[in-house]
Amino acid sequence: MYGLVNQAIEDLVRTHHGDQAWEAIKRRAGVEIDAFVTMEGYPDEMSYGLVAAASAELGAPAEALLEAFGEHWTLFTAERGYGAMFKMGGSSFKEFMLNLHSLHSKIALGFPRLQPPSFWCTDVTDTSLHLHYQSARQGFTPMLVGLVRGLGRMYQVDVTITPQAAAAGENAVLFVTFTPTPHA
Ligand code: HEM
Structure with missing residues (x-):
């Protein structure tokens, strides 16, 4: 999916849970990208992985996060x-x-x-x-x-x-x- 989607996931987490939570989620998802590029395509698995990691780190069901x-x-x-x-x-x-x-x-x-x-x-x-x-x-x-x-x-x-x-x-x-x- 386009980087815009991952940027929006990042923005949501940083706004409501802070920078540390976002770093922990990226680490858990094995994502080593500092900044997503809006118009670049990333594998769908990366977005799914970020949502799953956010669910584990924040203790909230993936459906609620989505x-x-x-x-x-x-x-x-x-x-x-x-x-x-x-x-x-x-x-x-x-x-x-x-x-x-x-x-x-x-x-x-x-x-x-x-x-x-x-x-x-x-x-x-x-x-x-x-x-x-x-x-x-x-x-x-x-x-x-x-x-x-x-x-x-x-x-x-x-x-x-x-x-x-x-x-x-x-x-x-x-x-x-x-x-x-x-x-x-
Ligand atoms: C100007 C506003 C919007 C922009 C720029 C936008 C853009 C995008 C982009 C870039 C994706 C990722 C797809 C890809 O990379 O192939 C996406 C996915 C998606 N969009 Fe939009 N969108 C907008 C508004 C909306 C609205 C209003 C809805 C529904 C009410 C919607 C529903 C969805 C859904 C459900 C997906 C999930 C992925 C899928 O089913 O493939 N979007 N959108």
């Missing part, structure tokens, strides 16, 4: 100059959900070797939808849950997320309910 990571991602990418991408994503939470797929196609223009996840929505109403997630990678559904929660905060809407049974070939289906975006 969820926190998803929430952090909305703040982190906005700080790193991708805020405009979020603004283009839609004027309301619902619109953003419906545009998620095209958002990643736009991101791929700036990240040519991106292996983007796919998203699509079904059963869309004014207050709910089913969000379908498909990816070449396994294990990132908790990150998606955190992301949707972070987006809810960004759009100032109350969100509930309930995992549903996924069809073959899908990583996850989330039933998402939401209140209207203020001033949308």
